[in-house]
Amino acid sequence: MSNETRVLYNADCPICDAEICxxxxYTEQRDIPVAYDDLNSDALAQWGIDPETAAKRLHVTANGELYSGVPAFLILWQEMPRFRWLARLVGLPGIKQLACLAYDHMLAPWLYRKHLRRQAKARAS
Structure with a gap:
């Protein structure tokens, strides 16, 4: 991975895809250097993450470091002027811990279960 900010997301998830799109x-219109990789593409191999781990949460690399979950969102939001206020707010002590709990124990598992159901349905078709 390079030092540029890169986002690994699930384009097969309608919610994830809409948010990342x-x-x-936003970043393309403003020439903000953020790259986006669909975990369902060959790009996943560059991340060193297995498909299941990748599908369970958002991943971002920046400055050679890998972030996942809420810390990944904070890195991504910090890159975009319109969202820096959100990064500052969610990054505050207490709020960050609550956001991590909500994402790690409710939102991400729910999205992952929906992903598994979509996959099972696609295999059954």
Whole structure:
């Protein structure tokens, strides 16, 4: 991985894809150097993450470091002027811990279960 900010996301998840498409559009329109990799593509091999781990949460690399979950969102939001206020707010002590708990124990598992159901449905078709 390079030092540029890169986002690994699940384009097969309608919720994830919609959110990341919004960020991608924003960064591209403003020439903000953020790259986006779909975990369902060959790009996943560059991340050194297995497909299951990748599908369970958002991953971002920046300055050679790998972040996942809420810390990944904080890195991504910090890159975009419109979202820096959100990065500052969610990064505050207490709020960050609550956001991590909500993402790690509710939102990410729910999205992952939906992902597994979509995969099972696709295999059954």
């Amino acid at each position: 919004h960020y991608r559009s």
